[in-house]
Amino acid sequence: MQMVEEKQKVCCDYCKSEDLKMAYKAPTTSRNLEVFVCRSCGFIQSWPRLSGIYDRVTSVSGEADWGYIRYGKQLRLDASMEIIESNINLNNIKSVLDIGANRGFFLNNLSKKYPHLDLTGVEPDKIITKESPFNSNIDLFVGKIEDYESNNKKFDFIHSSHTFEHMTSADKGFKITYDLLSDSGYFYLELPRTEMIDREDFITEFFIDNHLFHFTRDSIKKYANNYNFDLIYEEKHDWENHVFIFKKSKDPLNFNPEEIQNNYEKNYELLTSYSKNRKQNLADLNHAGSEINKMINSNESIAIWGMGRIFDIFYHYADVNWDGINYCVDKYLPDYTSEVNGIKIRRPEEVLNNISIDTLIIFSDAYIEDIENEAKKILSSVDKIVSYNNLMKRK
Ligand SMILES: [Zn+2]
DSSP states (O other): OOOOOOOOOOOTTTTTOOOOEEEOOTTTTTOEEEEEEETTTEEEEEEEEOOOOEEEEEOSSSSSSOOOSHHHHHHHHHHHHHHHHHHHGGGOOOEEEETTTSSSHHHHHHHOOOOEEEEEEEEOHHHHHSSOOTTTTTTOOOSSSGGGOOOOOOEEEEEEESSSSSOOOHHHHHHHHHEEEEEEEEEEEEEOOOOGGGOOTTTTTTTOOTTTEEOOOHHHHHHHHTTTTTEEOOSSOOOSSSEEEEEEEEOOOOOOGSSSOOOOHHHHHHHHHHHHHHHHHHHHHHHHHHHOOOOOOOOEEEEEEOHHHHHHHHHHHHHOOOGOOEEEEEEESSGGEETTTTEBBBBBBEEEEEEEEEEEOOSTTTTHHHHHHHHHHHSSSEEEEEEEEHSSHHH
């Protein structure tokens, strides 16, 4: 039989317009993904819409091939629980569905804290569901939400964190969620905040190969509006995540006109300046590298905290003499991998307990303050603490 490769017609997932403009292609994409902006509504989305879990590589990367370890949800658990508990009384809820249950962090936590809850998880990744134990009272469906049969069961609360951007249709995701909710049921939705790429010193690749949709605040509200969700909560200060709580309703939301306008121009500009800035930042990283090498050459005792995506970019672009770094630590990564680019990763408490160092360099964006506080607690003394982006600034 002759296989004919069908070329997908580029069509906006939100407004169905075919008038999309290609705005960006990650230089390191291995799926040939191109990022488009819809001229009719402004929604940012990638093509082609391939689906499925592909071979897992447990390497840490700051480029487009990142996304296989999937430990981000563990980092977010405390923050999302706080938001949920201050907006929803979980004692009055009977059933919960987690779309993209991942390693079970969220559901296991609920099962411990709220044993009365009837819990269901849907997660297509066979490897991580096998690796990570889900509590025995959790009903787990290993597959995609599109294939999940609820047999008319409705849920009082649906949770979905960092999952809709992986779907082949976000529109379908919203429809399925709406249909699975009981009347007045709650929907917690968390997604990467695409607007964060407006930061001038961005160095990691935002448009990774397993993200097909790139939500901005207004695009999430437009979808919610299409499916008659009421807005209960909207996070406005988180730099890297959009967090919303919606409630199933019978009428569409009433938005301010400026919230549902076509943001095509603005979003196209966001992508083109990100592309330009990132290219320049990568070229400039040797400056930051030589700042680190200066510390090494003056025999400072140095620790690096954060061995994830930012570290990987520094490793490849900054030309640092890595042998001169005394300690390389990360709080979560050692659970999943023992080294990054051949450099062994230690847990902070393993090597930094009660010792004195000259310099701590933090390779993180969202957790700079947390890391600083934690480091001060376990180190006996540290002379200076710098974040990676401070090293990038030319004096
Ligand atoms: Zn559109």
